[in-house]
Amino acid sequence: MNTKGKVAGVIANLVTVEVNGPVSQNEICYIKMSDVKLMAEVIRINGKNTYVQVFESTRGLKPGTEVDFTGHMLEATLGPGILSKNYDGLQHDLDKMDGVFLKKGDYTPALEDDKRWEFKPIAKIGDTVIAASWLGEVKEKWMPHKIMVPFKFKGSYTVKSIVEQGEYKINDTIAVLVDTENNEVSVSMVQKWPVKIPIKAYEKKPRPFKLMETGIRVIDSLIPIVEGGTGFIPGPFGTGKTVLQHSLSKQADADMIVVAACGERANEVVEIFAEFPELDDPRTGRKLMERTTIIANTSNMPVAAREASVYTAMTIAEYYRSMGLKILLLADSTSRWAQALREMSNRMEELPGPDAFPMDLPAIVSNFYARAGFVYLNNGKTGSVTFIGTVSPAGGNLKEPVTESTKKAARCFYALSQDRADSKRYPAIEAVDSYSKYLEYPEFQEYIKESISTDWVENILSAKNILVKGREAYEQINILGDDGVPLDYHQAFWKSELIDFIILQQDAFDDIDSSTSIERQQYMMNKVLDVYNTNFKFETFEEVNPYFKRIINVFKQMNYSEYKLEQFSKFENELQDIIQEKLMIVE
Amino acid sequence: MKTTAFQKIYIKIENITKATCSLHAQGVGYEELAIVNGRLAQVVKIQGSLITLQIFSGTEGISTNSEVIFLGHSPKLSVSEELSGRFFNAYGLPIDDGPDVDGKVVEIGGPSVNPVRRKQPSELIATGIAGIDLNNTLVTGQKIPFFADPDQPFNQVMAMVALRAKADKIILGGMGLTNDDYLFFKNIFENAGVLDRITSFVNTTEDPPVERLLIPDMALTAAEYFAVEQNKNVLVLLTDMTLYADALSIVSNRMDQIPSKDSMPGSLYSDLARLYEKAVQFPSGGSITIIAVTTLSGGDITHAIPDNTGYITEGQLFLRKDSDIGKVIIDPFRSLSRLKQLVIGTKTREDHPQVMNASIRLYADAANAKTKLENGFDLTDYDERSLKFAKKYSERLLAIDINIDIDEMLDTAWDLLNQHFSVSEIGIKTELIEKYGKRKVNEIE
Numbered sequence A: 001m002n003t004k005g006k007v008a009g010v011i012a013n014l015v016t017v018e019v020n021g022p023v024s025q026n027e028i029c030y031i032k033m034s035d036v037k038l039m040a041e042v043i044r045i046n047g048k049n050t051y052v053q054v055f056e057s058t059r060g061l062k063p064g065t066e067v068d069f070t071g072h073m074l075e076a077t078l079g080p081g082i083l084s085k086n087y088d089g090l091q092h093d094l095d096k097m098d099g100v101f102l103k104k105g106d107y108t109p110a111l112e113d114d115k116r117w118e119f120k121p122i123a124k125i126g127d128t129v130i131a132a133s134w135l136g137e138v139k140e141k142w143m144p145h146k147i148m149v150p151f152k153f154k155g156s157y158t159v160k161s162i163v164e165q166g167e168y169k170i171n172d173t174i175a176v177l178v179d180t181e182n183n184e185v186s187v188s189m190v191q192k193w194p195v196k197i198p199i200k201a202y203e204k205k206p207r208p209f210k211l212m213e214t215g216i217r218v219i220d221s222l223i224p225i226v227e228g229g230t231g232f233i234p235g236p237f238g239t240g241k242t243v244l245q246h247s248l249s250k251q252a253d254a255d256m257i258v259v260a261a262c263g264e265r266a267n268e269v270v271e272i273f274a275e276f277p278e279l280d281d282p283r284t285g286r287k288l289m290e291r292t293t294i295i296a297n298t299s300n301m302p303v304a305a306r307e308a309s310v311y312t313a314m315t316i317a318e319y320y321r322s323m324g325l326k327i328l329l330l331a332d333s334t335s336r337w338a339q340a341l342r343e344m345s346n347r348m349e350e351l352p353g354p355d356a357f358p359m360d361l362p363a364i365v366s367n368f369y370a371r372a373g374f375v376y377l378n379n380g381k382t383g384s385v386t387f388i389g390t391v392s393p394a395g396g397n398l399k400e401p402v403t404e405s406t407k408k409a410a411r412c413f414y415a416l417s418q419d420r421a422d423s424k425r426y427p428a429i430e431a432v433d434s435y436s437k438y439l440e441y442p443e444f445q446e447y448i449k450e451s452i453s454t455d456w457v458e459n460i461l462s463a464k465n466i467l468v469k470g471r472e473a474y475e476q477i478n479i480l481g482d483d484g485v486p487l488d489y490h491q492a493f494w495k496s497e498l499i500d501f502i503i504l505q506q507d508a509f510d511d512i513d514s515s516t517s518i519e520r521q522q523y524m525m526n527k528v529l530d531v532y533n534t535n536f537k538f539e540t541f542e543e544v545n546p547y548f549k550r551i552i553n554v555f556k557q558m559n560y561s562e563y564k565l566e567q568f569s570k571f572e573n574e575l576q577d578i579i580q581e582k583l584m585i586v587e
Numbered sequence B: 001m002k003t004t005a006f007q008k009i010y011i012k013i014e015n016i017t018k019a020t021c022s023l024h025a026q027g028v029g030y031e032e033l034a035i036v037n038g039r040l041a042q043v044v045k046i047q048g049s050l051i052t053l054q055i056f057s058g059t060e061g062i063s064t065n066s067e068v069i070f071l072g073h074s075p076k077l078s079v080s081e082e083l084s085g086r087f088f089n090a091y092g093l094p095i096d097d098g099p100d101v102d103g104k105v106v107e108i109g110g111p112s113v114n115p116v117r118r119k120q121p122s123e124l125i126a127t128g129i130a131g132i133d134l135n136n137t138l139v140t141g142q143k144i145p146f147f148a149d150p151d152q153p154f155n156q157v158m159a160m161v162a163l164r165a166k167a168d169k170i171i172l173g174g175m176g177l178t179n180d181d182y183l184f185f186k187n188i189f190e191n192a193g194v195l196d197r198i199t200s201f202v203n204t205t206e207d208p209p210v211e212r213l214l215i216p217d218m219a220l221t222a223a224e225y226f227a228v229e230q231n232k233n234v235l236v237l238l239t240d241m242t243l244y245a246d247a248l249s250i251v252s253n254r255m256d257q258i259p260s261k262d263s264m265p266g267s268l269y270s271d272l273a274r275l276y277e278k279a280v281q282f283p284s285g286g287s288i289t290i291i292a293v294t295t296l297s298g299g300d301i302t303h304a305i306p307d308n309t310g311y312i313t314e315g316q317l318f319l320r321k322d323s324d325i326g327k328v329i330i331d332p333f334r335s336l337s338r339l340k341q342l343v344i345g346t347k348t349r350e351d352h353p354q355v356m357n358a359s360i361r362l363y364a365d366a367a368n369a370k371t372k373l374e375n376g377f378d379l380t381d382y383d384e385r386s387l388k389f390a391k392k393y394s395e396r397l398l399a400i401d402i403n404i405d406i407d408e409m410l411d412t413a414w415d416l417l418n419q420h421f422s423v424s425e426i427g428i429k430t431e432l433i434e435k436y437g438k439r440k441v442n443e444i445e
Helices: A217-222 A241-251 A266-275 A304-321 A334-347 A361-369 A401-409 A418-422 A442-451 A456-480 A487-504 A518-532 A541-559 A566-582 B154-164 B179-191 B209-229 B241-254 B268-276 B304-312 B352-374 B381-398 B406-420 B430-435
Strands: A004-011 A014-019 A027-032 A037-046 A049-054 A066-073 A075-078 A116-121 A134-140 A143-148 A157-162 A166-169 A175-179 A184-187 A191-194 A230-234 A256-262 A292-297 A326-332 A373-376 A382-391 B013-016 B020-024 B033-036 B039-047 B050-055 B068-070 B076-079 B104-107 B143-148 B169-177 B198-204 B233-239 B287-295 B315-322 B327-330
Touching: A014 A027, A014 A066, A027 A049, A037 A066, A066 A191, A075 A304, A134 A157, A217 A456, A217 A487, A217 A518, A230 A241, A230 A401, A241 A256, A241 A266, A241 A326, A241 A382, A256 A266, A256 A304, A256 A334, A266 A292, A292 A304, A304 A326, A304 A334, A304 A361, A304 A382, A334 A361, A334 A382, A334 A401, A334 B268, A361 A401, A382 A401, A442 A456, A456 A487, A456 A518, A487 A518, A487 A541, A518 A541, A541 A566, B020 B039, B033 B050, B076 B209, B104 B209, B143 B154, B143 B304, B154 B169, B154 B179, B154 B233, B154 B287, B169 B179, B169 B209, B169 B241, B179 B198, B198 B209, B209 B233, B209 B241, B209 B268, B209 B287, B233 B241, B241 B268, B241 B287, B241 B304, B268 B287, B268 B304, B287 B304, B304 B315, B327 B381, B352 B381, B352 B406, B381 B406
Parallel strands: A230 A382, A256 A292, A256 A326, A326 A382, B143 B287, B143 B315, B169 B198, B169 B233, B233 B287
Antiparallel strands: A004 A014, A004 A066, A004 B039, A014 A049, A027 A037, A027 A066, A037 A049, A075 A191, A116 A134, A116 A166, A134 A143, A157 A175, A175 A184, A373 A382, B013 B020, B020 B050, B033 B039, B033 B068, B039 B050, B076 B104, B315 B327
16 A cells, blocks of 8 residues: 655645655655645655655645655656657646646646557567567657667566557557566556656667767867767856757757756747747758657746756657667756755755755766767667756856856856857857867767768867967957057957858858758868968058958858859859959969 | 634744744645734744744734734735726735725736747837837737846836837836835826726835735736736736845745845745746737836846846846936847847838847947047047947937837938948848938949
8 A cells, every 4th residue: 555644844845744654765746635636756754754845836735634655756658649749847748738827736648548559560479578679669750669668677578479560559558578487567558767767778878979960060060069968058148048959959960859948938938839840850851840849847837847857858868769769858947957956955954055056966967967878779779868958057157056067067068158149149159168078089080080071170179279369369459459469460360250250150040051061061161271271461450351351251141052052152253252362472 | 804703813922033923723724824913924834733924014013922813815816807097005905095806806826827828929019219119129928127227217217118018908016116106106107197007016115025025926916817817918017126036035034044146045036937927928819018127236237136037037128328418228238138039020110120230230339439439549430420320329219218119210220320321331231221221222432
């Protein structure tokens, strides 16, 4: 029999429950108010007092109210039907809820019990299988959704029977397995998994090494991220975090995008709801919504569920990774999740760490980032979860605890700069300060050499170097005045502006410029570096600025033109002519 | 707050602090209201039978044998058409000598809108102020604060916006208003003859600060009534949210909570978001738009209150005194309306986005020229022209006393651009220059 309890105390959404039996940490319970049941999670146990955080408002809750414990942790429901869904932080289907307003305790099912799916067996009778082995597949929209041996299964099993191809509902038995002690277990198309535990049903997790194309030049060409990599985007408000995440979700080369809208503006999620069903995925021609699942816990939804929402999203991503797919998980913003942790820690009167955040914040953050990764499945196939989170540093100060904790955990750092945003240089990623640790991985360098070109990594380093030199020159010009520095300084500055305007800056709202293929990025980078390596002849510093502005203007027109079509070539020729004007003839 | 027959009266208070008292009682719900010695209080903590009450108006003079009566519900407001034209205090009780409101009684601070049921905001709100309509266009369902120093005329600007915006209903939530400002709002609404579409909830500096915490929920509950039940476009004005946040920090301090940045409670973001996110475009046509005021200290936007607000709201409007023209303007650089993209150029004239960007770019050039001037460098002819342009632009468009419609703003902007700059300096698409700027692009300059 499950443990029961009675409410003994309430402070906001922290409720003390007196229990009559065993309870476990993170166990889920339901508080049975007269008209609704409120879901809650155990977060601390102290003698017979169990502290639970309620995922809802506790208004009107009275001491003595009965509580039922479920015996399991917060679990995600995994099976066909997750794709294109809009869930709340606890994986309740938002579209199934009635009415305009969210109702307390309105817990809608994550999947459809009645829907029939066309199942095709993969495993055969007599096969030996283990957790996450593929038993069969159903077509979920366009996606071959693998039905797997539940992740909770331990040891190896033999397939005793498996259903034939045909239509089945998610709870129908599709296979019977026998374990080594001859116990039979039946398996359906749906399984549950506790969200806070990483799914590790894969063979191995090497260091990631494959470039993940995003179509965003400053990322791909300067601060690349890899399939199964981790990155984070800190930035003050108004620097374009959300626009950048939306660009990533639209363009990134992934089979599926999981978006965790965690404690941010509801209207931003509404934008995804409104646009994604309309926008085309440039790679497949399908609608963007067909590869997207949204976990929405906006800032006005219950705070405790905010923490759960990122775990729910990660679990869904890991589930699809086990099918051999490339998943991109985006969370906006992880600071809100950390703040939710802070609120609870505060109510439990724990001794605070820096800025009143819990002491274990760095550990929690790095454990979460560690769940991303590129894996070899047991059947030799590969899959990946790439994770990019935004961070909203208080007061724009990058020395605050959430940014610092995340910096230790994530391998790519995309710092958004207020100055760049103010001067409308979007995306406002500060290319010099930002970094990608993957550039240092020999396996990544090897991969790039084989799949793109031998000088790609080298080009990235020289481009960064040019930006640094340009910045130094700019500082000198500002201190000493335009005519107080050698002509070279003006050239160094304007050559770095060339990289800034042509490679770094990108118009997220232009049809052509918003997404750039790797081939095109490479072409443009080489072109820009050619100009950089050209020796120009100037008489006075006054010639430098207007001349480079002309070059930049023509380059920009190229960025706005269809790659290698007539317009593009026309501007390219124009560029050649301008360069000829000032070319220094070396004897 | 009338008591009814057969209610249990408790007369043994165990514990009294500056803002709270505790007593043993049975069957009490969380956030339930109580009356302690005639003062309104709310349950903030339950530990077994020990109930802690926060007394809104403070505990001065409360004694251990004061009478405590529990009311069995959380704060409520009567909503009906009768709310229009009325003034209430933080408890939703009339302060204008009028009768009690007869209507449906609803709990304040109700549930959130399901995000999948929201509609994308798409209707422009015209205010006549070019610094807003031209550069930072507002949209129904948006939430946006004025960031202003305490000495700036933010309440005047807000009253002006309220009167000009074509909203069906206006709800004023005044927190810590000085009595003078309260009377200012009252007079200006009366004189404009619009009292019948305005409802006000007011807590003045004379009232206890903790009472303020009820004001935004009262105002937004009234707004939800008009927007949901009557499909009205409702504009909610909240001033001053900094004083609201200060009240939050007072309470959390008295509850012995550990403060985070700037002595604010760790839950500040969630507390503010819960209110601001009530701004919404409903599918049935009604909407709630929130315009708030967040006062700054010395223009510091990194302080926890403006910082958290900035992460929640859809942009911000900065007021600044322009010394060149001696008037208050809406700062074009630091102000931002995140939702303007949804309406400019589509709901307004097609040249709107380009004219807006070109003017601000040229205005920025003037700022650079000014720095040059201050540092004693020589000015070029272009610098001189941009300075002249900037002054006119402030005077004829950015100043908050301008009241013209958007087409006129665009024409004025063209007029100024044409007067001061060549076609290539303006840098707008040729066809727009010819059509709206009424200039030949190949003219000799």
